[in-house]
Amino acid sequence: MSADPGEYAITIDGLVNAVGPGQILHKDLNLQVRRDEVMTLVGGSGSGKTQLLRVILGLKRPVSGTVRVFGVSWEDPSFKKVRDARRRMGMLFQNGALFSALTVFDNVAFPLRERGGVSEKKIRAIVHAKLSEVELAPHHGTLLPASLSGGMVKRVALARALALAPDLVILDEPTAGLDPDRSERFVQLIQRLRADHRFAMLMVTHDLDTLFALTDRVAVLGDRHIIACGTLDEVRELPHPFVQSFFGGDRGRRALAHGGAAA
Amino acid sequence: MIARDAALEVETVENDPVPMRVRASGEWTFSGLKTRRAEILRSIEELRRTAPSRVAWDLTPITDLDDTGALWLLRASRGVSEIEASAQQREILDRVSQASRVRIAMERPIDPYAPAVAIGEAAMRFGVHLRDATALLGRLVLEALALARRPRDTPFRELSAGVFRAGVAALPVTMLVGFLVGIVLTYLSALQLKRYGADLLVINIVGVGVVRELGPMLASIIAAGRSGSAMTAQLGVMRVTEEIEALQVMGVSVITRLVLPKVIALAIALPLVTFCTDLAALAGAMLVSRYTLGIAPEAFLEALPRAVETINFWIGIGKSAAFGFAVAFVACHYGLRVLPNTDSLASGVTRSVVAAITIVIILDAIFAILLRNVG
Numbered sequence: 001m002s003a004d005p006g007e008y009a010i011t012i013d014g015l016v017n018a019v020g021p022g023q024i025l026h027k028d029l030n031l032q033v034r035r036d037e038v039m040t041l042v043g044g045s046g047s048g049k050t051q052l053l054r055v056i057l058g059l060k061r062p063v064s065g066t067v068r069v070f071g072v073s074w075e076d077p078s079f080k081k082v083r084d085a086r087r088r089m090g091m092l093f094q095n096g097a098l099f100s101a102l103t104v105f106d107n108v109a110f111p112l113r114e115r116g117g118v119s120e121k122k123i124r125a126i127v128h129a130k131l132s133e134v135e136l137a138p139h140h141g142t143l144l145p146a147s148l149s150g151g152m153v154k155r156v157a158l159a160r161a162l163a164l165a166p167d168l169v170i171l172d173e174p175t176a177g178l179d180p181d182r183s184e185r186f187v188q189l190i191q192r193l194r195a196d197h198r199f200a201m202l203m204v205t206h207d208l209d210t211l212f213a214l215t216d217r218v219a220v221l222g223d224r225h226i227i228a229c230g231t232l233d234e235v236r237e238l239p240h241p242f243v244q245s246f247f248g249g250d251r252g253r254r255a256l257a258h259g260g261a262a263a
Numbered sequence: 264m265i266a267r268d269a270a271l272e273v274e275t276v277e278n279d280p281v282p283m284r285v286r287a288s289g290e291w292t293f294s295g296l297k298t299r300r301a302e303i304l305r306s307i308e309e310l311r312r313t314a315p316s317r318v319a320w321d322l323t324p325i326t327d328l329d330d331t332g333a334l335w336l337l338r339a340s341r342g343v344s345e346i347e348a349s350a351q352q353r354e355i356l357d358r359v360s361q362a363s364r365v366r367i368a369m370e371r372p373i374d375p376y377a378p379a380v381a382i383g384e385a386a387m388r389f390g391v392h393l394r395d396a397t398a399l400l401g402r403l404v405l406e407a408l409a410l411a412r413r414p415r416d417t418p419f420r421e422l423s424a425g426v427f428r429a430g431v432a433a434l435p436v437t438m439l440v441g442f443l444v445g446i447v448l449t450y451l452s453a454l455q456l457k458r459y460g461a462d463l464l465v466i467n468i469v470g471v472g473v474v475r476e477l478g479p480m481l482a483s484i485i486a487a488g489r490s491g492s493a494m495t496a497q498l499g500v501m502r503v504t505e506e507i508e509a510l511q512v513m514g515v516s517v518i519t520r521l522v523l524p525k526v527i528a529l530a531i532a533l534p535l536v537t538f539c540t541d542l543a544a545l546a547g548a549m550l551v552s553r554y555t556l557g558i559a560p561e562a563f564l565e566a567l568p569r570a571v572e573t574i575n576f577w578i579g580i581g582k583s584a585a586f587g588f589a590v591a592f593v594a595c596h597y598g599l600r601v602l603p604n605t606d607s608l609a610s611g612v613t614r615s616v617v618a619a620i621t622i623v624i625i626l627d628a629i630f631a632i633l634l635r636n637v638g
């Protein structure tokens with residue numbers, strides 16, 4: 001049954017995804033991410049989280065099935081529809097993926113300049129505002145990505161992802177590579193930004209602290225499809241070996257005690 | 264127990280069907296074999312000259328045996344059936360024997376079909392490259408046509424940066440190489456032409472050779488090594504750092520933003536570089552002609568237009584544009600195929616340069632055939 005594309009940021013119906021001839025990775029995969037929620041995608045190593053993310057981002061064509069972002073399929077023949085759907089989406093890559101030849105300012109300004117129709121004066125104001133939101137000062141704009149710390153790279157990448165005020169933000173391992181203290185501060189930053197801008201969020205993470213702090217619903221990827229999708233409490237009840245090992249144990253209990261449910 | 268070095272005693276028993284009695288004693292281990300190594304090797308060499316059926320081995324006096332010692336004993340006693348050893352020693356010898364048999368099995372026999380298989384595999388790889396390169400060319404044409412409908416989206420900044428880097432920045436090295444090649448070519452030609460009193464023909468030979476062939480070829484080869492490798496490396500690094508994915512997610516066409524500017528830039532820059540290379544080569548030719556053949560520079564410059572028809576110049580410039588496109592296209596093709604690891608980046612850059620140079624030479628041959636009656 002297809003979901004009404006109007007109320008969902010991401011709709012995946014009957015997805016069949018492969019990594020090579022005959023190597024089916026996902027089969028009959030269905031997933032919906034609502035416009036007002038934070039969904040976290042979890043799964044074991046080799047379950048294909050990254051490949052699923054690539055299909056959602058339109059970087060990879062599935063074997064069959066439909067993937068829609070705000071009701072628009074990446075196969076849509078209308079260049080304008082696809083372009084507009086992309087502009088409503090921001091992506092935070094695991095390692096930032098900042099453009100190494102551009103300064104911090106130019107990185108954040110890049111989506112604005114690509115969009116066109118925005119004066120340089122306004123771009124300057126927006127970029128400084130975005131940098132301020134991620135707790136960076138305007139003078140950081142002159143730095144090149146190579147001279148940034150890991151935490152700063154993530155912040156600049158987040159500022160770039162938010163440059164066009166997107167309705168959907170996708171985060172791939174947002175706290176990977178950050179020490180526990182910076183990780184916590186980054187999670188708090190994401191919480192604040194989400195409270196201010198109310199965008200939908202799809203997150204892939206192995207970090208239980210991040211998951212418990214941010215997520216509304218969890219989708220568990222396993223056995224080539226989504227084996228469970230629901231609130232944390234609902235999913236943790238599932239007697240699936242991966243779910244029990246992922247959420248159970250000392251790690252899970254500590255994270256639960258520390259993070260609690262998302263706001 | 265006092266450690267004893269390995270020792271080998273060979274006794275000859277007269278009138279015995281197995282006259283050679285070999286007795287191994289001491290510690291046949293890696294360290295135990297060090298002291299008397301040369302002596303033992305000599306004894307083994309001598310034993311090898313004797314038929315194995317006439318040799319008997321006694322290993323029981325050995326106090327310690329490891330894999331090294333076992334290997335030495337197995338090689339020394341190859342083919343010998345009479346070997347006296349303890350159960351433990353036999354176990355070690357059997358194990359090492361199995362391992363050495365596996366090793367010998369891995370020395371594959373020469374496969375008579377191996378050359379055909381290698382050619383087939385290379386052809387398959389070439390086929391995949393051809394398919395992907397054709398797809399890239401198709402996308403390039405489609406994006407170029409789309410850009411023609413939206414000229415405001417033309418990446419002028421990337422284009423001008425490409426022309427500067429591939430053109431202006433390449434001039435010093437390319438002109439220097441052109442100058443030196445001009446000197447060498449003129450000198451060698453002059454040596455031969457002097458014999459026949461056809462000194463002045465050096466202007467024809469060097470002029471046409473440089474303007475029509477050498478100039479474009481030199482400029483393209485240096486561009487392949489300099490600009491082509493840089494382009495492949497840039498795209499490869501962008502793939503490793505996910506910058507290309509970031510552009511795609513933002514809806515920015517990688518072809519329009521990264522590939523097209525490079526291809527157009529080199530197609531524009533290379534003819535200009537070729538022109539400057541031609542000038543430098545002819546300057547070198549003029550210098551050698553002055554001092555080797557006594558041809559004054561004024562006479563050289565006066566004879567040059569008569570010796571080299573203008574059409575040759577335009578052929579050289581036209582070829583340079585084609586070579587520039589080819590070098591940049593090959594560089595981008597390899598750059599976009601780089602996998603996210605350093606090995607792939609290094610091999611991608613190397614292959615890009617080699618492929619670009621090869622394609623330039625092939626294209627030059629095609630042009631030579633097609634334009635053989637022109638100029």
